[in-house]
Amino acid sequence: MTVHHVLRAVENVRGVAVHTPILSAAAFNERLGRTVWVKAENQQLTGSFKMRGAYSALAAMDPARRSRGVICASSGNHALALAQAARLFDVPAIVVVPEDVPTVKKQMMGVLGACIVTYGRRTGRRDAVVHQFAHRHGMTIVPSADDAWVIAGAGTVAWEMIQEVPDLAAILVPVGGGGLAAGTALAATGHPRLHVFGVEPAVADDTYRSFQAGERISIPPPVTIADGLGHAEPAALAFDINRRLLAGVVTVPEEAIAEAMAYLWRHYRLAAEPSGAVAFAGLLHAPERLPDGPVGVVVSGGNVDWSTYRHLLDTAMPRLENDAATVLH
Template sequence: MTSASVLLAMELVRRAAIRTPMVSSAAFDSLVGRRVWIKDETKQLTGSFKFRGAYYALATATSDQRAAGFIAGSSGNHAQALALAALHHHTTATVVIPSDAPAAKRVALDALGAQIITYDRHRDHRDALVQQIAHHTGRTVISSSNHHAVIAGAGTVAWEMVQEVPDLVALFVPIGGGGLAAGSVLAALGHNPNLRVIGVEPATANDTHRSLRAGRLTPIPPPDTIADGLRHTEPARLPFEIIKPLIHDVVTVPEAAIASAMAHLWRHYSTAAEPSGAVAVAGLLQVADRLPPGPVGVVVSGGNVDWPAYRTLLDVAMEIERNTDAAPVLL
């Protein structure tokens, strides 16, 4: 895959996906010490960037594949994206989601008409289950990350960012399976080879961080993190091979920093981000003083979170800020 793959995806994705806003805040810029541009994918269809890749994957599928339908395993956001993409392309979707996925995501899947199958993330092997169902039903598997079209579609997020703000010096993206990070490095390479793409993942879900340092896929036990969309035990193979030689760095952030980033997004941008969506902001706050001068871009990848959980996390973050003498960005 090359940057041209993302450009080709852009031609189709723009037909259905929203060109989400790039927003800034003078108060947050002052806090960080530089201009920060937030790419707010909470405003995307289905509430996350995932719709881009799912739509492009189905747009480039064959008529026979559309007739048989599609299936995917997902923590929730890719499942919603596939369900809506299936409606756009007049086909059907089966989604395999963890039994502990946020209720808001399951409600959305029901509304989109997807067939839902649940699994236990601590006991069941999701990908094996997906392959088994696909074999028996004839459905085509659309991986949430390990799929050329999904990666290219995800890369349209970064493509829009660099077209709108061409002088970015760094781009922060969350890393789960790695599709968004892989698409972003391809988009950045086509725009400016010197643009730093920095992946961010929870410290407790540091499978990509470990794998890059080992130089090979390195699995971890099922992680415990508030960022439910980033609870991967191993990077997806295809995006890992793409980002391995191209990504500038992957930083890890503690749970308190993720909650703090959610609070910053609400306070400064009126954006309700899910923990997985806010993790890149947490990464920026952790390493901002190590970057070269210039504006930075941050992908806020999604906003599908249960309101009680969201409110609790914001309360925790604000309580920590009130009871510490350190600057909020150092949580």
């Protein structure tokens, strides 16, 4: 894959995907001592960047094949995106999701007309279920990260950022299966001074461990507040791209993710889900890893149950108040 796949995806999603805002906050820039640009993909259709990849994949698909329907496995956001894309193309969709998928995501899938199949996150054979339904109904599987056009669609996020802020020194993106990181890295090729970093929860560090080993490593199914990043192994195609093109992978503790959600609300008025705030957590937790210059951060999604969001912000806000008081003193 090359940057040309991303450019093709730009055309695929034009007029469908929202060109989301890129935001900066003077108070936070002053606090951090550098300019930060936040890409608000929580304002994308279906509430996350995933719409770009799902629609790109269906747009590139043979029409006869597409008409038989599509199916995916997902922790939530990719399923939502595929349901929306399938609706726009007027084809059937089945989404296979964990039993504990956040309620807000599950409700939206139903509204979009997808057939919902659930599995046990720790005991269910997710991929076997997907292949069984795909074979039975003649549907095409659209992976969340292990697909060239899904990756290329995800790369349109970074392409927009680079067009608006061409002097970025680094872009931070969350890493689950690795599709967004791979698409971002492809979009950044041709910009040798631009470094792309993946960020993932420390308790779901399959990509970090894989980077250290030089090959894909599997970990036990992780438990993290960032439910969209709870992968046990990187996607094969995405990892092949990431190990060649990423500048590095940063891991962050759970409390840093909650603090990032609070900072995003306080300074940018963005309501991010935990997975969507992970890249910002990397900025807060390991700024020394980044080169000098403006930094771009992808807030990848905002689909979070209100009770979870309120609890995490209530937990994190007192730490922000103490931090602000220390800085002022």
